[in-house]
Amino acid sequence: MGCECSKLTSCCFMSEQNGPVHEAHKAENEERGEVSDLLTFREYSIEQLRVATSGFAVENIVSEHGEKAPNVVYKGKLENQMRVAVKRFNRSAWPDSRQFLDEARAVGQLRSHNLTNLIGCCCEGDERLLIAEFMLNKTLAKHLFHWETQPMKWAMRLRVALYIAQALEYCTSKGRALYHDLNAYRIVFDDDGNPRLSCFGLMKNSRDGKSYSTNLAFTPPEYLRTGRVSPESVTYSFGTLLLDLLSGKHIPPSHALDLIKDRNLQMLTDSCLEGQFSNDDGTELVRLASRCLQYEPRERPNPKSLVAALIPLQKENEVPSHVLMGIPHCSEVMSLSALGEACLRMDLTAMHEILEKLGYKDDEGAATELSFQMWTNQMQETLNSKKKGDVAFRHKEFGGAIDCYTQFIDVGTMVSPTVFARRSLSYLMSDNAQEALNDAVQAQVISPVWHIASYLQAASLFALGKENEAQIALREGAILEEKRTAAS
Incomplete structure (x- = not known):
């Protein structure tokens, strides 16, 4: 909402490398607005960006001109957990791939605190995409x-x-x-x-x-x-x-x-x-x-x-x-749900209780697919693997749960974000934080706005010692959960 207009009211030089000369250069760069600690510009594959944006999911569109705009911007997350904005051009744009790459590389050399810096591009077939830092607080x-x-x-x-x-x-x-x-x-x-x-x-x-x-x-x-x-x-x-x-x-x-x-x-x-x-x-x-x-x-x-x-x-x-x-800062205390608090405290037992109680409530689409395919022997075996995994998960036999859920996932016919979430927590319980993070990311690829996937990523990142990335994932989970609660 806006307002109607109204009236205007009343060198030193040292022999050691990285000494003062280096610091002076760094200070000069900062004064001129340059940033030196960002990722260097690189090219990405379309598959990497598909994973980063959960398959270019509608839920990840952030451009305010809507899904039907010729060039759509998506929010996404790279493998290193960096949040990015991915601009996907209309297929008729930039037919000259060399021109696109030259332009992107030139812009990608710029680094400033006053820019959303370009960190990559994709030029594959007819696809033309740009990858930049993601800005959380809108336009x-x-x-x-x-x-x-x-x-x-x-x-x-x-x-x-x-x-x-x-x-x-x-x-x-x-x-x-x-x-x-x-x-x-x-x-x-x-x-x-x-x-x-x-x-x-x-x-x-x-x-x-x-x-x-x-x-x-x-x-x-x-x-x-x-x-x-x-x-x-x-x-x-x-x-x-x-x-x-x-x-x-x-x-x-x-x-x-x-x-x-x-x-x-x-x-x-x-x-x-x-x-x-x-x-x-x-x-x-x-x-x-x-x-x-x-x-x-x-x-x-x-x-x-x-x-x-x-x-x-x-x-x-x-x-x-x-x-x-008047916007919250990332360092401010967040209002967290029981699951968010458990992730922040790394209380894996409490996280297990919450996931167990939730069951497959957020997995209805997959459940429908499962019941439809139960008539084949292969599907029955797959379902049995999942059921065995659920029993092991309930009884806190996390090694067995990992094995059974892996059998279910490896068949590849059916998808279930809840299974990935449960295997993620099972990996955390087994001190395999990187595997836990991979599964939490996969859960979000399947279900882009599922807050539990973000919370599990936060817990995995805490376990990996990546405090800043974990805090960002935690806040993201809190925002998604708040939106979900408001919509229900």
Whole structure:
């Protein structure tokens, strides 16, 4: 939900390697926004990404334009448990595989705290996919136009503007000055609530080089004339973004410029911001937006000038972004169910009791398939293996349970997320944490939104000593369980 607009209110050198010279270089990189501790860019197979996204499950779609959009973005999880966003292009896009790979590799060299960094791609047959860091806290469009609990604060809106200007400045310094279709859907928020510019916009959307998919009223005038995008066109789009931040709505630039010309600024400003900033600050942001929206491209400021203009406007610099955004931080205590608490404490006995009591309640689709196929001898033997596994699991004979469930799984005719979950816990009970993790991941491949699969991954990761990854999986399980409870 949003708000109607209202009025504008009143070297040292040392011989040892990795000494101060190394630290100084690292500090310089951080100051320029560069990140050196991320995975290096690599190519993935379509099968790896199919597993990561649970078969490109509808439940894993995160692009806000829906399942039928030409290029769909999925959330996923790589083998190393890293959360990723996977953009799958329409099959008609990028017919030239060499061009796609060259573009992806070039974008994949960029590393910045202000970008969702591109960590891989897939170019296999007709498939064209990009893999980037996953941002948990959704898009600027969601927080600005469709907020549910509180409107975005003025200080946070200014921070968004600065961080995105810094991202554009960094990309320009690395020879990637063109950004295609900069808008509120291209800006996402990380675990700390900091805004990041999506790396996907650094590559064209389709084979015809189309650079804008939004309403023509928001596209730069020179693009309408020539069909070509330039660095100055990106500045124009940044100006429309400033208008979004100021108004809390998507106002066409022509209308906004008319309001500015008539000094009718109260119609341009989000009423939810009343009392949060001075007239001078509001006027300065409007002035900057109007400069970005100049008809002649050469009259618009470059990213470096934008950064310089936005730094003095920053407010509440000491307040973390997640606090300004009003969103929970990954370090905060979560509200966990009995199963979540048991996983956090690594209380395997309690986990066993809960899974045993749950039975196959979350496995109805597989149960239907089993009953339909019971007439064959092979199916009967398979079912017997499962039943024996269940008996062993109930009596805490975990070695026997592993053997019986493995016989059931190896036949491969039927799938059961519950069997994988039970074998996962049996592996944990037998001090085989990696096997337990593999089974928990497989359970989620079968059932992408099953919270128990996430909880078991968390327990397995705790057992493997991977505390950070475990906490993320635990939070994911809590979110899935909360959604399930709310829907029931």
